[in-house]
Amino acid sequence: MKLSKTYGYLNKELDIIEYALGNAIQADHDVLREASTQLLQAGGKRIRPVFVLLCGQLGNFNIDRIKTVAVSLELIHMASLVHDDVIDDAELRRGKPTIKQLYGNRVAMYTGDYILARALENITLLPKPTAHRVLSKTMVQVATGEIEQIKDKFNWDQNLRNYLRRIKRKTALLIATSCKLGAIATDVSEENAEKLYRYGYYIGMSYQIIDDILDFTASENELGKPAGNDLLQGNITLPVLIAMKDKEFNNLVRETFEDPERVSKAQMANLLTEMKKTNAITESYKISDHYLKKALNELETIPNHKAKQTLQSIAKYIGKRRS
Numbered sequence: 001m002k003l004s005k006t007y008g009y010l011n012k013e014l015d016i017i018e019y020a021l022g023n024a025i026q027a028d029h030d031v032l033r034e035a036s037t038q039l040l041q042a043g044g045k046r047i048r049p050v051f052v053l054l055c056g057q058l059g060n061f062n063i064d065r066i067k068t069v070a071v072s073l074e075l076i077h078m079a080s081l082v083h084d085d086v087i088d089d090a091e092l093r094r095g096k097p098t099i100k101q102l103y104g105n106r107v108a109m110y111t112g113d114y115i116l117a118r119a120l121e122n123i124t125l126l127p128k129p130t131a132h133r134v135l136s137k138t139m140v141q142v143a144t145g146e147i148e149q150i151k152d153k154f155n156w157d158q159n160l161r162n163y164l165r166r167i168k169r170k171t172a173l174l175i176a177t178s179c180k181l182g183a184i185a186t187d188v189s190e191e192n193a194e195k196l197y198r199y200g201y202y203i204g205m206s207y208q209i210i211d212d213i214l215d216f217t218a219s220e221n222e223l224g225k226p227a228g229n230d231l232l233q234g235n236i237t238l239p240v241l242i243a244m245k246d247k248e249f250n251n252l253v254r255e256t257f258e259d260p261e262r263v264s265k266a267q268m269a270n271l272l273t274e275m276k277k278t279n280a281i282t283e284s285y286k287i288s289d290h291y292l293k294k295a296l297n298e299l300e301t302i303p304n305h306k307a308k309q310t311l312q313s314i315a316k317y318i319g320k321r322r323s
Contacts, residue, residue, distance in 0.1 A: 003045070003321075006313045009306075010053050013063060017049045017070045024071050024118050035099050035111040039078055042096050047207075048073045050314075051175060052182035055196045057307035059186030068126045069181045075119035076139065077174060080146070082112035087150065088233045131184045138177040145169020153234035156244065156254055163238055164205070167212075172204030195298045202295035203315060209288040210321050212237035213281055216272055228268050234260060238287065243280035292319045 025036035049070035056066040084090070085098040086108050092098060100108040123135055149166055152158050179200030183193035215230045216239055230237050234257075244250040252274055256267050275281075295315050302308050 003047075003314065003317050006317055007050050007054065007310050010050065013053055013066070014046060014049060016063060017046070017053075017067055017074070020067050020071045021074060024075060024122055025115060027114060031103065031107060032111060032114050035103055035107060036115055038102070039082065039099055039111070039115075042094050044074075044078075044094070046074060048077055048174060048178040051178040051200055051203075052185075054307040054311055055179045055182030055188070055200075056186045058192065058196070058302065058305055059183060059188035061186055065126055065185040066182060068122060069131070069185050070178075072119045072123040072135070073174065073178050073181065075115050075122065076142075079112045079116040079119065080142065082108055082115065083146070086112075087146075090233075126185060128184055131181050134177060134180060134184070138173050141169050141173050145173075149235065152236065154257060154260060155236065156250075156257075158236060158241070160238075160241060163236070163241055167205060167208040168201070171208040171211075172201045175204035175207070176200035192302055195302060199295045199298040199311065202291045202298065203318065206288045206291040206295065206315075206318055209238055209284060209291070210318060213239055213284050213288075214321075215239075216275060217281060226265075226268075228272050231271070232260075232263060232268060238284045239275065239280040242283045243275045243278040246278050249274055249278055289319055292316075 021040060022037070025033070025040060027033040027036065052066055052070040052073060056062075056069075081093065082099050085093055085100045086105050089100075090098050091101045098108070099111055103111070123132060126132075145166055145168070148162075149170065152162060152166065155162075176197045177200070180193050180197035183196050188196070212230065215237065216228055218227065226232070231240055240253070244253060252271065256263055256271055292315050296312060299308055299311055
């Protein structure tokens with residue numbers, strides 16, 4: 001079963017958000033409009049709008065407020081993807097050419113900036129100063145995380161704490177903020193909004209860990225990019241950190257990446273084969289499951305509601321995700 005089936009009953013609301021996203025990225029300049037539209041049409045799971053919708057349903061649901069929050073959060077996510085692709089020199093995103101590949105680095109950077117500006121403009125439509133403060137703090141943390149990720153590239157001596165802090169800023173915070181802002185927008189109690197924030201944080205940590213696992217276990221066709229691409233870009237993820245506890249694998253990684261620009265497909269294939277001989281994948285899934293259990297615990301005292309059941313189902317789905 002696909003993840004989208006767990007929240008299929010939200011399709012009408014998601015269509016409203018998708019339409020609003022299209023309107024939000026319209027620009028007077030042809031290139032900005034074309035590049036932004038191309039990124040939007042490349043698709044995506046829209047998981048952040050889903051969390052905004054679900055948490056918003058636990059309060060006094062208002063589609064206009066929810067739409068405002070969901071659009072802003074998805075635009076911030078989209079902008080970060082454009083910037084990431086420039087930094088990583090990525091040619092493909094979800095199996096399609098990136099904005100950077102189609103238009104070059106300069107246009108891509110300005111497109112990302114434009115989308116981010118539209119996100120900030122859009123959130124002002126929500127008359128909730130608390131929401132603005134939460135979002136701005138999140139954006140500062142996300143930006144800090146991007147710098148830390150660049151600093152940590154090809155740093156084979158980093159530890160688990162480095163990694164967890166990085167994925168917190170890269171993924172978990174934006175999902176946590178999606179949950180909290182959905183709650184704030186519909187007047188959910190402060191206590192429950194904080195529980196939903198923590199739920200989103202734990203879900204985001206687990207989701208990113210599994211993404212990092214799939215980078216080694218899924219096929220290129222499933223990923224839309226070469227297997228092991230994160231490692232090829234110098235991003236040391238949880239499976240690599242765990243596998244490097246094995247002395248032989250540790251030496252192999254360091255030898256393979258003595259000259260990162262010259263790593264061959266055969267060398268990468270060998271690394272993937274050797275990694276699977278370690279316990280790295282199994283141990284990574286255990287850490288993911290730890291976060292999922294904490295996420296489910298946060299929902300225990302949230303009032304019973306179909307949205308709560310869906311949040312629980314999403315957590316359980318993520319725990320079983322293998323592709």
